[in-house]
Amino acid sequence: MGKKIAYLTVDDSPSKLMKEKVDYLLSKSIPAVFFCRGDFLEKRMKDVVYAIKNGFIVGNHAYSHKRFSELNLKDIKIEITKTDAFIEKAYKKAGIERTIKCxxxxxxxxxxxxxxxxQKFLETKGYKKQILRGITYDWWDEFDNRVDTYWTFDIREYEIHREKFSEINSIKDVFNHLKDKSPKRGGSLIASDSAEVILIHDHEETHKIFKKLIDRLTEMEIEFRLPESSPL
Ligand SMILES: [Zn+2]
Incomplete structure (x- = not known):
């Protein structure tokens, strides 16, 4: 098995502790995409600007984190557009050109x-499919054809606090899940050569294990990269 390549994505930013995460990733030279909620971004623009200045990518994770299947198209467009405007503002404040819209x-x-x-609306807003090289899972084809950025490996650390009937109930379960050879959904960090899009969250309640999880991924000799935007 060759060295595993992964694209780290951090969802639900910016929390009050985002800057600490940014600094930790910087200290480890790990690039990442922070998918930000518009309502949080509006309140904590400063940390997002800091992340952009330090080479991280900021992506759009809608305004108020609602399930899109429960919203009408008009409201969905508002969710996307409002957040996009805040991201645009953050890049301007950072003085960095926004080259990737994800x-x-x-x-x-x-x-x-x-x-x-x-999907069409995202395209009209300038969002583009990201180039995520090296993902070889058959089931990825469906996601590879979409403008939005899905994931192949969900760390599922949030389940400790959020899901009652999950098999992940403790910190130990989360760490064991990293070594799962045949997970029920998604890819495997240790049983496949495929590249991965790793999903972790910027939640305050799991902040204390964020660094440990990053350390464990580093010990697994995972090489982190940033996605590239596909040409027009
Ligand atoms: Zn989310």
Whole structure:
């Protein structure tokens, strides 16, 4: 097995502790995409500007983190557009050109009956499919054809606090999941050569294990890269 390549994505930023995460990743030379909620971005622009200045990519994670299948198309467009404007402002404040426009659906919910229309709308807003080299999972084809950025490996650390009937109930379970050879969904960090899009969250309640999780990924000799935007 060759060295595993991964694209690190951090969702639900910016929390009050985002800057600490940015500094930790910087200290480890790990690049990442922070998918930001518009409502949080509006309140904590400063830390997002700091992340951009330090080479991180900021992506759009909608305004208020609602399930798109439960919203009408008009409201979905507002969710995307409002957040896009805040991201634009953050890049301007950072004095960095925004070369990558990427989007991640809250809960990975692609919008139900509006799915196609949302993909088209994202394109009209300048969002583009990201080039994520080296992902070889058959099931990825569906996601590879979409404008939004999905993931292949969900760290699932949030389940400790959020899901009652999950098999992940403790910090130990989260770390064991990193070594799962045949997970029920998604890829495997140790049983496949494929590149991965790793999903972790900027939640305050799991902040204390963020650094440990990053350390463990580093010990697994994962090489982190940033996605590239596909040409027009
Ligand atoms: Zn989210």
């Amino acid at each position: 989007f991640r659906f809250p809960y990975g919910n692609s919008g139900g009956k509006n799915k196609e229309k949302i």
